[in-house]
Amino acid sequence: MSKWMTMLKERCISVSAMAAPTKPTEPPFVGFVGSLQGETEKIDQLAAERTNQDAHVSAWMAWQERAAIMEHEGGVTRPDAEAGALQDAIAHWLARHPLTPGVPEDGCMHCAGALPVDYRVAVLAGAGHAWLHPACMQEMKEARLALAGREVRGLLGFSEAAY
Numbered sequence: 566m567s568k569w570m571t572m573l574k575e576r577c578i579s580v581s582a583m584a585a586p587t588k589p590t591e592p593p594f595v596g597f598v599g600s601l602q603g604e605t606e607k608i609d610q611l612a613a614e615r616t617n618q619d620a621h622v623s624a625w626m627a628w629q630e631r632a633a634i635m636e637h638e639g640g641v642t643r644p645d646a647e648a649g650a651l652q653d654a655i656a657h658w659l660a661r662h663p664l665t666p667g668v669p670e671d672g673c674m675h676c677a678g679a680l681p682v683d684y685r686v687a688v689l690a691g692a693g694h695a696w697l698h699p700a701c702m703q704e705m706k707e708a709r710l711a712l713a714g715r716e717v718r719g720l721l722g723f724s725e726a727a728y
């Protein structure tokens with residue numbers, strides 16, 4: 566046998582005599598190097614802030630676009646167009662956030678008082694009706710307008726005094 570064949574056989578034997586490879590044991594995965602392990606709340610908070618920022622930018626751009634259309638197509642001044650666009654945004658918010666449907670037995674939607682059969686009205690609410698006292702309708706409407714105004718102004722980053 567040649568020298569090389571002898572060496573090869575020795576090497577093969579020595580390789581086969583080695584223990585079979587096993588899967589290396591490693592510590593459990595704890596995140597990539599430099600990851601923010603244990604800071605998922607911070608990540609969620611950052612994601613929420615980003616979502617809020619995106620919503621703010623989208624709302625602001627929609628408001629500006631609406632105002633531009635009112636100004637150029639409607640022929641109104643820019644301040645009037647921006648005020649009108651804000652009112653449109655508030656109306657849009659109200660349409661996207663309808664009243665919660667209920668039943669008369671739940672009481673007045675506004676004041677939670679009992680609703681006698683001869684002293685109640687139904688208003689459209691989502692996929693049903695909301696029930697309330699006739700005298701509470703105006704107050705509820707004003708409260709919803711105020712809420713929508715706060716929400717939309719907050720989304721647009723306005724102070725209460727703006728528009």
Ligand SMILES: [Zn+2]
Nearest residue numbers: 673676698701
């Ligand atoms: Zn009421």
